Amino acid sequence: MDKAVVPPEKKQYQEIGDDLRSQIIAGHYPVGSRLPPERNIAETYGVSRTIVREALLMLELQGTVDIRQGSGVYVMRIPEERDVEEDRFLSSDIGPFEMLQARQLLESNIAAFAAKMATKADIDNLKRILEQEQRAIAINDTSQDNQKMFHLVLAGASQNQMLLATVESIWHHMDSSPLWQKLSVHIESRAHRLKWLSDQQTILAALRRRDVMGSWQAMWQHLENVKNSLLELSDADAPDFDGYLFESVPIFQGKVL
CATH class of the missing domain: 1.10.10.10 (Winged helix-like DNA-binding domain superfamily/Winged helix DNA-binding domain)
Structure with missing residues (x-):
């Protein structure tokens, strides 16, 4: 059973x-x-x-x-x-790397679009979230979920509700996936949180410059860093390992091949 x-x-x-x-x-x-x-x-x-x-x-x-x-x-x-029951349709058999791959493909383009569409209020909200995370890391506060909030607010900065709903759906999948939860707990250390904070500060800087390609590259690299960290922690021989998926979407000079 x-x-x-x-x-x-x-x-x-x-x-x-x-x-x-x-x-x-x-x-x-x-x-x-x-x-x-x-x-x-x-x-x-x-x-x-x-x-x-x-x-x-x-x-x-x-x-x-x-x-x-x-x-x-x-x-x-x-x-x-x-709406409260919407998680019921979520499948737990989608692998963590498949979820991450979907995020990398989608959120990089959303970041590029947000570089054009983000309002001052969006930028201020993103800045506030990163400041919250910086304070939380300093006092080892793990009660906040600033990582998730940053990505959802950035998706909302596209001013496209369908894009936001799609990113929310992926996060729902991750939150309900035992495989993702088991793996991701290893990248919630202080050292990793500092790395993600640095990545996201780079994303925000590109957004503030209205740098479309820079925003795309910064988000892609951030999720590439997450992927590489997770690969180091994974057992490639495990039957549920799906990290090989990333080999099908290489990047060259900032572009998907």
Whole structure:
């Protein structure tokens, strides 16, 4: 008999975001209404305002709320109950390298497009996320998921909801994949987090310059670095190893062959 798959533990911001989402569905906050201020939410849940910001950003990425600087957070739509169950269609038999390959092909082009489309608010949000991660690394705080947030906010900076939804779907696959969770835990060390932070600072710098090709190359290289780190930690003889997939998409001078 196959072992039951234990879903990965949710981060604090996800739990708070899900709870706020449930309150919106229950009618506590109708469309157009404003959620309580960040400090009030933080006091209610006994967490930092940084965690609350991540929870609200998650809801904004889902299209549930709109965060308006200097004004507040407003409900934009009432989520449907079936949205909560959307993970059911996700398959856990997709290999971690196949997921990473999909991300590399997709997110590199999204980064290039975002270099043209990103607003000042998008750039500021990305900068804030990297600053949060830098502080989190300094105090060895692992409760935040700034890596995921950076990639989702960058996808949103394309101003294309379909691209954002596609990137969200890939992350859902990763979050629900025991193979990915088992492998990726090895690249969450302080040294790796510092490396990813450096990579993402390079991506952000290219976006701020509106450098289309530079943004593409920076994202490609970042995910190439993740891939190489994971390959070093993998057992190539394991039956579920799918790292060979990357050999089918080599790059030469910054271009996919």
